[in-house]
Amino acid sequence: MPLTPMEIYKLLPKTNCKKCGEQTCMSFAFKLLNREKKLEDCKPLFEEKKYEVQLKKLREILKPLEKATETGLIVKSELCNGCGNCIVACPVHVEKDPHGAGIGRGPRIRDPIYRIENGKLVIVNMHLCRRYGKNRILCVVCRENCPTDAISFLEG
Amino acid sequence: MICTGCSCLCEDIEIQDSKILNACEKGYKHISRFKESKAKNRVYGKEVDLDKAIESAVEILKSAKSPAIYGLDTTTVEAQRIAVKIAEKLNGYIDDNSSFCLGEFVEAILRKKIPSATLDEVRDYAYVLVYWGTNPYHSIPRHMSKFTYYPRGKKRNRGYDEDRFLVVIDVRRSETAKLAKKNAKFIKVEDDLELVDSFERALEGKAPKYDVAEIAREMKKADFNAIFGGLGLKYGLRGNYEKFFSFLNKANKFAPLYFIPAGFHSNMRGFNETLFEEVGEVNKFSFIEKRSDPNFSFPELLKNKKIDVALIVGTDPMSSLPFDVSEKLYEIKKVVLDPRETFTAKNAEVSISSAFSGIECGGEMVRSDGVRVKLEPIEKAEIDDVYILRRILEGL
Amino acid sequence: MMRIAKFLKFEAFFVVARYSWEQEKAVVYLNPEFAKKAGIKSDDVVLITKGERSLKFRAKLLETAPENGGLIPNSIFANYLLDFQNFKKFNAYVEIVEGEESKAEEVIRRITEKK
Numbered sequence: 330m331p332l333t334p335m336e337i338y339k340l341l342p343k344t345n346c347k348k349c350g351e352q353t354c355m356s357f358a359f360k361l362l363n364r365e366k367k368l369e370d371c372k373p374l375f376e377e378k379k380y381e382v383q384l385k386k387l388r389e390i391l392k393p394l395e396k397a398t399e400t401g402l403i404v405k406s407e408l409c410n411g412c413g414n415c416i417v418a419c420p421v422h423v424e425k426d427p428h429g430a431g432i433g434r435g436p437r438i439r440d441p442i443y444r445i446e447n448g449k450l451v452i453v454n455m456h457l458c459r460r461y462g463k464n465r466i467l468c469v470v471c472r473e474n475c476p477t478d479a480i481s482f483l484e485g
Numbered sequence: 486m487i488c489t490g491c492s493c494l495c496e497d498i499e500i501q502d503s504k505i506l507n508a509c510e511k512g513y514k515h516i517s518r519f520k521e522s523k524a525k526n527r528v529y530g531k532e533v534d535l536d537k538a539i540e541s542a543v544e545i546l547k548s549a550k551s552p553a554i555y556g557l558d559t560t561t562v563e564a565q566r567i568a569v570k571i572a573e574k575l576n577g578y579i580d581d582n583s584s585f586c587l588g589e590f591v592e593a594i595l596r597k598k599i600p601s602a603t604l605d606e607v608r609d610y611a612y613v614l615v616y617w618g619t620n621p622y623h624s625i626p627r628h629m630s631k632f633t634y635y636p637r638g639k640k641r642n643r644g645y646d647e648d649r650f651l652v653v654i655d656v657r658r659s660e661t662a663k664l665a666k667k668n669a670k671f672i673k674v675e676d677d678l679e680l681v682d683s684f685e686r687a688l689e690g691k692a693p694k695y696d697v698a699e700i701a702r703e704m705k706k707a708d709f710n711a712i713f714g715g716l717g718l719k720y721g722l723r724g725n726y727e728k729f730f731s732f733l734n735k736a737n738k739f740a741p742l743y744f745i746p747a748g749f750h751s752n753m754r755g756f757n758e759t760l761f762e763e764v765g766e767v768n769k770f771s772f773i774e775k776r777s778d779p780n781f782s783f784p785e786l787l788k789n790k791k792i793d794v795a796l797i798v799g800t801d802p803m804s805s806l807p808f809d810v811s812e813k814l815y816e817i818k819k820v821v822l823d824p825r826e827t828f829t830a831k832n833a834e835v836s837i838s839s840a841f842s843g844i845e846c847g848g849e850m851v852r853s854d855g856v857r858v859k860l861e862p863i864e865k866a867e868i869d870d871v872y873i874l875r876r877i878l879e880g881l
Numbered sequence: 882m883m884r885i886a887k888f889l890k891f892e893a894f895f896v897v898a899r900y901s902w903e904q905e906k907a908v909v910y911l912n913p914e915f916a917k918k919a920g921i922k923s924d925d926v927v928l929i930t931k932g933e934r935s936l937k938f939r940a941k942l943l944e945t946a947p948e949n950g951g952l953i954p955n956s957i958f959a960n961y962l963l964d965f966q967n968f969k970k971f972n973a974y975v976e977i978v979e980g981e982e983s984k985a986e987e988v989i990r991r992i993t994e995k996k
């Protein structure tokens with residue numbers, strides 16, 4: 330199940346004290362999910378004993394974030410057989426690597442988003458992904474074309 | 486280098502900082518494990534040197550009353566040619582795995598009974614792509630990403646969701662079937678012959694039993710469509726190949742439709758083509774009777790006790806043939822040529838250790854669509870199939 | 882705890898196909914719906930019987946397996962149960978049993994001992 334800001338919000342102090350630099354706990358929850366903030370930025374959570382249980386729970390539900398890349402993308406290697414569908418289907422590869430991944434070959438550009446190493450998909454350069462940065466869009470092309478659901482996104 | 490993990494023969498494999506790039510997992514395992522569990526030179530269970538092993542192999546073959554040569558699908562065209570000469574010299578049988586794999590389809594293509602095309606043409610021009618009785622995700626993993634559905638091609642440059650129409654036919658919703666979403670169709674087939682009928686009717690504008698009218702319409706829109714047929718199609722036709730071939734030809738009156746075998750061992754098509762060049766048949770051939778016959782397939786020869794010796798090259802029939810056939814392997818003498826210590830090699834009268842084609846030695850192979858590929862090995866083994874087979878031939 | 886299904890044999894439809902993982906072991910991939918019906922859980926050991934031959938497989942669940950049964954990867958184990966008439970698909974019985982999945986050596990022994 331993808332993680333939602335709401336689930337995170339429910340476990341925060343909900344005081345909107347702004348110590349984290351955000352206006353509200355809800356907006357902190359959003360940024361947390363996008364990995365623009367760290368849990369440690371919410372000082373009250375750590376300083377006040379009454380939040381101990383909530384903090385523990387938060388750490389638990391945020392675990393997948395550690396594995397995920399900056400775009401919220403997770404690759405389950407054990408489900409991947411290196412078919413390359415995701416690499417060739419990715420619109421960024423098509424545009425930037427028309428003589429490599431765009432026509433089905435292994436990527437020829439220096440820093441593709443993905444490539445296959447030792448039979449498994451690895452992420453080389455997430456910065457090219459459309460889900461990255463300020464103007465990101467919620468592209469799901471690679472996930473949609475993986476026959477074994479080896480690719481997933483945190484935000485669904 | 487070229488990957489010889491399957492009949493896609495992907496040519497874009499690179500090795501960088503001891504990482505293998507671009508090969509799928511199947512190819513990676515194939516390439517990276519070539520040093521593991523190497524076969525030994527053995528005669529009646531005792532380890533010997535190569536000369537002794539070849540000598541014993543020649544002896545056994547010479548004393549054979551009715552020998553067969555079998556396998557040859559993972560070796561090079563050069564080795565296949567010598568194997569054909571050995572079979573001729575011995576007046577024996579020669580067969581590969583294609584007799585129970587996609588041999589009938591390759592034969593029809595070589596005899597020009599059905600129209601075929603190359604995978605590069607498919608990438609550039611094909612619109613409707615039909616995967617029939619095959620799940621490329623597991624058998625030929627990069628087929629769809631490298632050649633058919635996903636890559637952009639000359640005339641198909643707008644991407645899979647607009648420029649291709651994907652059809653997946655299977656008895657179950659396979660991994661490949663899951664990809665049939667937009668501009669696509671999955672057909673759960675119970676009776677392949679009935680489905681062939683349905684396609685014919687739909688193309689003629691009549692009501693079909695299976696829901697294929699949309700597919701027929703899409704085919705008529707395009708100037709290039711392709712069917713990739715696998716073992717599910719072969720066994721689903723229950724021997725009625727002619728019906729399928731005639732459907733392909735009829736279909737071509739309405740819209741160009743090409744057939745390409747979906748894929749198999751790295752050089753199975755090479756075997757079919759090599760034998761076809763030499764004797765005009767693609768498999769299950771007898772040099773005594775100078776003809777091909779269903780009864781001359783390796784499994785049938787074993788079942789009917791027609792052979793007493795087999796020279797087995799690069800295949801492991803003890804694990805890859807059904808039990809009622811594999812148990813018969815015990816009644817004949819086996820000379821096995823393989824880089825890997827297989828079950829058959831372990832139980833053979835003579836086992837000779839060879840090299841992995843494409844990794845340790847070069848040569849030529851033929852891709853599933855008939856394109857010839859020069860291998861680019863990363864090592865240079867002196868002792869390979871060509872060397873060993875040549876010496877056996879000289880010994881005879 | 883004993884499960885009721887232990888005593889029941891279920892008729893099932895099997896497909897033999899290439900599969901990327903675990904060809905070296907005797908594994909059968911059952912359709913989750915079918916497994917539920919038959920009371921089989923992931924990692925149970927099941928006996929698959931076709932005609933006179935049977936073999937033990939480790940059961941796993943797989944969504945893409947055929948509805949009324951499962952998928953057996955193309956392997957020495959599948960081939961032990963097969964013949965050319967039923968080369969890609971066949972019907973067989975499946976039941977939960979004790980013990981471990983069959984090993985390749987065991988199959989080879991059965992081939993070699995039957996002279």
Ligand code: SF4
Pocket residue numbers: 341342343344345346347348349350351352353354357370371372373374
């Ligand atoms: S520091 Fe914590 S409690 Fe304060 S506003 Fe931010 S999230 Fe809410």
Ligand code: SF4
Pocket residue numbers: 418419420421422442457458459460468469470471472
């Ligand atoms: S999310 Fe889109 S842009 Fe990013 S890697 Fe996947 S397909 Fe490419």
Ligand code: SF4
Pocket residue numbers: 404408409410411412413414415416449450474475476477478479480
């Ligand atoms: S599509 Fe899925 S299985 Fe194929 S390479 Fe990408 S992650 Fe791996």
Ligand code: SF4
Pocket residue numbers: 488489490491492493494495507508509510511512513625626627628
């Ligand atoms: S698809 Fe076949 S040839 Fe290509 S990398 Fe995979 S195993 Fe090798």
